[in-house]
Amino acid sequence: MSASTSRGGGGSSSGASGSGTKSRGSGSGGPCGACKFLRRKCAPGCVFAPYFDPDQGATYFASVHKVFGASNVGKLLSKIPVHKRLDAVITICYEAQARMRDPVYGCVGQIFTLQQQVLFISNLQLRLPVI
Numbered sequence: 757m758s759a760s761t762s763r764g765g766g767g768s769s770s771g772a773s774g775s776g777t778k779s780r781g782s783g784s785g786g787p788c789g790a791c792k793f794l795r796r797k798c799a800p801g802c803v804f805a806p807y808f809d810p811d812q813g814a815t816y817f818a819s820v821h822k823v824f825g826a827s828n829v830g831k832l833l834s835k836i837p838v839h840k841r842l843d844a845v846i847t848i849c850y851e852a853q854a855r856m857r858d859p860v861y862g863c864v865g866q867i868f869t870l871q872q873q874v875l876f877i878s879n880l881q882l883r884l885p886v887i
């Protein structure tokens with residue numbers, strides 16, 4: 757796994773699939789990935805629907821639900837301005853998956869590792885002879 761890489765920024769496909777920017781709602785048929793996982797009806801205006809598609813979204817939502825709980829994440833998202841929710845979903849997915857891989861440190865383990873690398877590199881630079 758790419759545990760030591762930086763956060764999958766750029767909103768690429770690291771977590772939530774923001775494939776379609778048009779909010780799917782529960783428009784054409786099936787539930788969103790979150791509601792599919794929770795086996796419930798996807799109501800119009802479902803807070804998860806724009807970010808969790810029915811296929812991969814359900815897989816990501818499984819770890820989000822296991823770590824944070826669906827209702828907590830739903831409440832959290834509804835308090836965030838809509839234009840910032842995608843970033844929140846991406847980081848929540850990232851954190852949940854890190855916690856699944858490393859139940860003790862989660863993504864903090866990755867932060868510690870990176871901090872140590874920064875310290876190591878800055879110590880190296882201190883020891884380099886000044887030319």
Ligand SMILES: [Zn+2]
Pocket residue numbers: 787788789790791792797798799802803804805
């Ligand atoms: Zn839904």
